[in-house]
Amino acid sequence: MGRWFNTEGPCVQAKHYMILPSARLPEVPGLVARDRYFVVHAPRQSGKTTALQALAAELTASGRYAAVVLSMEAGRAWGDDLGAATRAILDNARSAARANLPAELHPPPWPEASDGAILGRAFGAWSWACPRPLVLFLDEIDALEGRTLISVLSQLRDGFRLRPADFPASVALCGLRDVRDYKAASGGDATRLRSGSPFNIKKSLRLNDFTLDEVRELYGQHTTDTGQVFTPEAVAYAWELTRGQPWLVNAVAAEIVDTMGVPALTPVTAEHIDQAAERIIVARETHIDSLVDKLREPAVRRVIEPLLAGKTVNFAPFSDDLLYTIDLGLIRQTGAEVEVANPIYRNVITRVLADSMFAGIPDQPGPRSAPTADPPYSARPSSSRPTAPATPTRPTRPSSSSTLTFRASAFPPDTW
Ligand SMILES: Nc1ncnc2c1ncn2[C@@H]1O[C@H](COP(=O)(O)OP(=O)(O)O)[C@@H](O)[C@H]1O
Ligand SMILES: [Mg+2]
Secondary structure, three states: OOOOOOOOOOOOOOOOOOOHHHOOOOOHHHHHHHHEEEEOOOOOOOOOHHHHHHHHHHHHEEEEEEEEEEEEHHHHHHOOOOOHHHHEEEEEEHHHHHHHHHHOOOOOOOOOOOHHHHHHHHHHHHHHHHHOOOOEEOOOHHHHOOOHHHHHHHHHHHHHHOOOOOOEEEEEEOOOOOOOHHHHOOOOOHOOOOOHOOOOOOEEEOOOOOOOHHHHHHHHHHHHOOOOOOOOHHHHHHHHHHHHHHHHHHHHHHHHHHHHHOOOOEEHHHHHHHHHHHHHHHHHHHHHHHHHOOOOOOOHHHHHHHHOOOOOOOOOOOOHHHHHHHHOOEEEEOEEEEEEOOOHHHHHHHHHHHHHHHHOOOOOOOOOOOOOOOOOHHOOOOHHOOOOOOOOOOOOOOOOOOEEEEEEOOOOOOOO
């Protein structure tokens, strides 16, 4: 079987069409070379894990580092139970090291320590035993919360001065949130983590969505492998609807190629892209569903509702609600303005909020749209496509320097 458009977790070069992942975070090798601790952040399904795994493999293959991605996900279930959370994380760390590093770089047995020191002691022992500087990418750091997150951060801070011999030479925290939230997590006092914190805003990397050229390149890989062409209009329209959000870019193409089964001899057109986007919205796969889940959060609704209603709301540029909603990937900032991140999300959000209003439960998003028995794409007239409730439009307000202006109708495609 040839390569395919992956929509299920991290991409692998041998199986999936993909944009060269390490090139998406070009600063990382330089930060590692300087023994830096840094933050990599981007919304869900943006390609963080894919990029970090590729970077770790390249750093290890260079022969100079022992670099590995360690997921913090196992700590999620344990909440504030620091000891249990850390032990679960370290169990997984050992498996990740076995799967990804040569035997001489594997960790020694973890030393005994009190709950609040296990992680630091383990990382210290591993660094000391490892013949190369240890580089750890701590993925899914958002899985940790409360006492556990605070303790992990302070163990990293305490060990920082012992690197590279007795502590990891370089550490990245990877997740949704930017570095400011890790400062807040250290007890709500932004100065506490800053004093002596190895993580600071200058070393915070944001993984961006794909450019139009990258979408063209990705879809072009499918053309190279199968001969199936995407017309230039189709590529441009796919970028417009997704704004390059990596999962959406793949999902639209996968829907056309794998689910709608458009034959390889048929060029993919903008109409196919439109149908695929509609089907993705209606099917509400996990990516879309977790977006909808976020609409339950008051902080998100305070930002999204006025934006969709076309109201002019001026938020301070560093408003917590605003920054949080940006970090989630629901909205994005363009210059002094803020808009829903892409027309597909906008369409989803508009439908969900409209559903919840019809259901008379203003603080709950409505139930899933009724599942539709989708006819094959070719049998489905485009006029049957349910359209999103119209959103009032209004002219863009001139922006002031101290506030951000919401733009209600920024997208060119007609019904999106
Ligand atoms: N380098 C890439 N090239 C093409 N698509 C990618 C790439 N990286 C990620 N994706 C897309 O994003 C999805 C999520 O990737 P993943 O690495 O798991 O993201 P994250 O860790 O940010 O949640 C993949 O299933 C794929 O659809
Ligand atoms: Mg990930």
